[in-house]
Amino acid sequence: MKRASEPGGQPAMLSLFVFTVAALLFGSPLRQLWLREGAPWYQPFAVWLGVIALGAWAARRSGHDP
Numbered sequence: 263m264k265r266a267s268e269p270g271g272q273p274a275m276l277s278l279f280v281f282t283v284a285a286l287l288f289g290s291p292l293r294q295l296w297l298r299e300g301a302p303w304y305q306p307f308a309v310w311l312g313v314i315a316l317g318a319w320a321a322r323r324s325g326h327d328p
Contacts, residue, residue: 272323272324273320273323273324276320276323276324277320277324279320280313280316280317280320283313283316284313284316284317287309287313296308296309
């Protein structure tokens with residue numbers, strides 16, 4: 263994997279960042295914040311939408327040449 267300072271290394275770093283954020287949200291005790299009793303029904307969907315938007319942003323950003 264190329265480093266972020268090397269040409270072409272930025273897309274891999276963005277993908278790794280999105281994966282890390284998603285793993286923290288869905289695989290750690292943090293999910294108890296948005297799955298607690300009495301939370302609005304749409305809260306889990308909002309979290310998924312945020313992860314999807316973050317992934318779309320990373321894909322769009324990696325597609326452009328600086």
